[in-house]
Amino acid sequence: MWRRIWPLGALLLATGCGLVEAGSAGCTLIGAAVGVSVDVEHPDAASATIEVCWDGTCATPLLELYPSSRAVETTCTGTAPEDSCGARSEPTGGKHGFAGLPRLPAKPVAVTLRVLDQSGSSLVDRNITLTPEMVYPNGPNCPAGGPQAGISVGADGSVTER
Numbered sequence: 001m002w003r004r005i006w007p008l009g010a011l012l013l014a015t016g017c018g019l020v021e022a023g024s025a026g027c028t029l030i031g032a033a034v035g036v037s038v039d040v041e042h043p044d045a046a047s048a049t050i051e052v053c054w055d056g057t058c059a060t061p062l063l064e065l066y067p068s069s070r071a072v073e074t075t076c077t078g079t080a081p082e083d084s085c086g087a088r089s090e091p092t093g094g095k096h097g098f099a100g101l102p103r104l105p106a107k108p109v110a111v112t113l114r115v116l117d118q119s120g121s122s123l124v125d126r127n128i129t130l131t132p133e134m135v136y137p138n139g140p141n142c143p144a145g146g147p148q149a150g151i152s153v154g155a156d157g158s159v160t161e162r
Contacts, residue, residue: 032135032145035100036111039162040065040153043093046118050099052130054109065095106134106147115153126159 038048050063069089076085108131115124132147150162 027138027142030137030145032137032148033098033100034102034104034146035061035098035148036104036130036132037096037098037148037150037162038063038065038113038153039068039094039096039150040115041092041094041155042115042123042153042157043155044117044123045095045115045153048097048113048115050114051112052099052101052104052109053111054105054107057103059101059103061099061101063097063099065097068092068094068096104132104147104149106132109149111149111151113151113153113159115157124153124157124159128159128161130161 036050036052045065048063048065051058051060069091071087072090073088074085077083108129111128111130113124113126114122117123128151130149132149134144135146135148136142137145152160152162
């Protein structure tokens with residue numbers, strides 16, 4: 001009988017030896033969206049377009065703007081793991097969006113950002129160089145999720161890399 005089940009025991013032993021040691025966190029399969037995020041504080045912004053170029057290639061991904069909000073009040077029932085917390089949010093008056101670019105490199109790219117008002121008139125039309133950086137959604141000891149970059153548009157129309 002032992003001759004038939006010893007391979008199962010060896011397999012269990014080998015599997016057990018490969019487990020993550022107690023107290024350390026393993027890497028999950030969580031990913032990260034690759035692309036450029038845009039935060040717009042200009043009060044008249046209604047829509048935006050973006051063009052991103054590198055190595056002679058340009059992409060014009062969809063960039064939809066959504067109302068931004070922030071947490072203004074939090075409440076917690078305690079500090080124990082079984083306790084709960086809640087938050088109330090309010091609109092900031094700004095907008096945000098994300099342009100997905102699956103092939104975005106982790107090196108400088110040339111970006112043209114246009115922000116339009118409700119009538120389609122240009123509020124912002126700027127060129128900026130961004131340097132996307134790799135993000136690590138599981139922490140620095142796990143594989144990268146992909147490169148991301150960010151742009152902020154101020155209420156005065158100023159454009160900066162974040």
